Amino acid sequence: HGLQALARARTASGDLENAIHDHLLYSIGKTTAAASLADWRMALSRAVRDLVVDPWFETTRRIYAEDRKRVYYLSMEFLIGRLLEDAVLNLGIEDHARRAMYRFGVNYDEVVDDEPDAALGNGGLGRLAACFLDSMSTVGVAAYGYGIRYEHGLFKQRFREGWQIEQPEDWLTQVHPWEFQRSESVYPIGFGGEVRQKEDGRTVWEPAETVLAAAYDTPVPGWRGRWVNTLRLWSAQATQVYDLEPFSRGDYLAAAAPAVLAETISRVLYPDDSTPQGKELRLKQEFFFTAASLRDLVRRFVAHHKDIRKLPEKVAVQLNDTHPAIAGPELVRILVDEHGLEFDEAFLVARGCLHYTNHTLMPEALERWPVDLMWRVLPRHMQLIERIDEAHAVSTHAANQPRPDSVKIIDGGNVRMGDLAFISARKVNGVSALHTDLMKRTVFRDLHALHPDRIVNQTNGVTPRRWLAGCNPALASLLTEAVGHGWETDLEQLKVIAPLADDAGFRTRFSKAKQTNKDLLTKYLKAKLDITVDPTAMFDIQIKRIHEYKRQLMNILEAAAAWNEMKRNPSAPFAPRVRIFGGKAAPGYAMAKLIIKLINDIGRTVNADEETRDRLAIVYPPNYNVSMAEVLIPAADLSEQISTAGMEASGTGNMKFAMNGALTIGTLDGANVEIRERVGDENIFIFGKTADEVTEAREQGYDPSAAIAASPRLAEVVEQIASGLFSPEDPERYRALVDNLRGHDWFMVCADFDAYYAAQREVDAAWADKNAWARSAVLNTAPMGWFSSDRTIRGYAKDVWEVDARV
């Protein structure tokens, strides 16, 4: 704590100013006169990073001294966004940083804005991992995040004539000022080759190919820097720079070929979060970072403990989805082949450490790896997977009874990674109450019957530091005035503002904060995209990956139907709206890309209509990312959470919007259910079929054409799209989309359309009463304590990991 005080003292503006100046000169090698914005950003980042280093070491010492059980969060994705502003906020030195930059004649906001997002994730799953890192450091869980240091994060999205174009992302072309390369932590990771039986009975895997995993550490400071964990990302390196034989012949291109191949492993993030492609490189990425992480944590354990069988007392590994599920067989392999344990004991030790989070029930998104590919790339693991499968069968079934296909890890020539993860894990969790319930009733029904205590719920949460204090200073300072500081780490305190929903003065100030954010978004759209919007209109926002199940299509169809109605009936009471969309489609997901084009086509048509301009605008800023979310969410009046019930495991954007005082229009899906329980039915617009009703409708042979025939409004819009009203240059453009809607409509857009349209008209009516709307907005923010990821992490710490949460 002495060091903390020291660090605090150094943050006095003058000291920070000196530190920035020294870094500019001696780390960056620039004078103040010659420094670019990026140079200033590097200098400030380095100066701020310095403040984190002492508490980081202090945390490490505490963990060793107390011999704490550690959490290892294994995730293919960490969607962390920008780090400078976040570190400054967590350390509580924003005033100092602003003043220091001001004295140099540099605009702090521009410096912060210069940082590229670390976009090492696709969407919800990756952003959840980033919120968990923040919360683990804030509540004091000894934790390491383990992932891949992708050279290229999620692609950049451009629109060309309204179509999505993907461009490579390049965040590492500039120095990443937050990381420390750890040359001492480098491990060889093998692939392919053969498995041999030694004379002494031991099994050895002799890989054909070896790649090095090199560690890069980023400190993760919690609130006020009281605890600092580590995010360790692995970069792939060749074992040797040149192949000696071609090198000695002077064939330098051939000599460098193996190195190029090795380094492709950490080259790029796979941008598909809907359908696993079964690509060999993806499998190699999964094994690469999982194996490196396990090596690292076993080494750390063995350095201070004698008995490897006690690993579960000190180690909790969390598998973020099935992407690191190879951890089961790999840990068994380490224990059997390298530490000499018997298989049965090794399996129990491994299972004592492992925990698995499921993030989707959609059959097409569940990972399966072809058995022949697995034998080729990971022969020893494939042997062990067979062994695990058999052992599980023996332990759970009477000897001469046939085993149901549903509990086989290996089935139909594939390894089912969800089943492997379930069977290898001590605890398995879903990410909302509804999702966990559906896990038990659907995908994991038979495994749940065999292991009834294994599945638990841990409803997702988001960090209120980034998603309220950081992105919404206007609301944050009002909240601090109302409840005092402390809500940043104890979000339940916001409950205190619930009675103030009936206080006209408080409502006015709450609405003023919202208007401030809407004005900022209006300026942002003008400055970055040259789009003009009316900041007094309702800001109605749907931001998330483009997926059929998320039903951006239903949103845009309803927008078109509302437009038709406005034209038919000019005096109808439509609330003026700006309907904002944001999100990327997987590059190979043709229907999602067509939906993007449709939104842009309908937007072009509607926005050109003078008659409706005062009531409806459709805006789709390209390249939605974490930083854009930080501008959009605080400015939202209406949050669109309209997935087909039963399909969105949780959602986390829904929580961010509600926290920032937006009202939700949504289905009873994922965490929307839990949001409704807290804000109350009067303060949320729920519509549409429930999960059970969706299942029932499908069983009864749902016919979308009947739903279209029964809805004149929907029929009109579908016909307009089919006839090319929005795409006169190519009337056939939406043939596939329209055919799918009329003939298939798996996601029940047509079934829910009328209910959605009606709910939107209720929204219009509610908007007309500004007082009542503001009251509801306050009553959305007030009960959001439950959705802090601090609550989620404490839940995992207690029910899953059995670790201390104490700074």
Ligand code: 26V
């Ligand atoms: C899936 C796949 C499939 C294999 C290829 C690569 C890849 C990459 C990512 C994913 C993730 C899909 C699952 C996912 O992101 N689920 C989301 O998790 C959020 C956090 O729990 C949750 O809020 C969202 O509802 C859920 O869709």
